[in-house]
Amino acid sequence: MTKKNDLQLQVNEAIRACQDKQAEDVTVLELEKDSGAFTDYFVMCSGTNPRQIQAIADAVDERLEALGLRVTHSEGYKQAEWVLLDYVEFVVHIFSEKARQFYDLERLWKSAKRMEPAELIAKPKARQEATKSAVAKTSSTAPKKARKKSA
Secondary structure (H helix, E strand, O other), X not given: OOHHHHHHHHHHHXXXXXXXXXXXXXXXXXXXXXXXXXXXXXXXXXXXXXXXXXXXXXXXXXXXXXXXXXXXXXXXXOOOOEEEEEOOOEEEEEEEHHHHHHHOHHHHOOOOEEEOHHHHHHHHHHHHHHHHHHHHHHHHHOOHHHHHHHO
């Protein structure tokens, strides 16, 4: 798997963790390389109360840790108004609705490409299916002796 695929898998898992905890308005910003951005993606969502915001942060942390990815820096967990989880190549922002409107990162990073979670989540599945069909074609056309060796 390439580094870009690994990154998309990690971002997908962060998105799914947010969705599993009923985060609202999950958005992904793909930051431009020449914009001076310090990361590739922002994953942003909102929670309705401090407990839910902390639960979303915990779910993201647990899910990514299961992939072997540890948060390098986090802020705001105790106050639960704006929790920031920095994974270097992407940053997860979990806001209260009030904080999200106030800081308005989508406006501050308006040059970034705004993506819906489904756009990122759908990509790996399509690749996975293409890989499976390519493997199936290769193994069905290979001679029997070659198939036995690879099995």
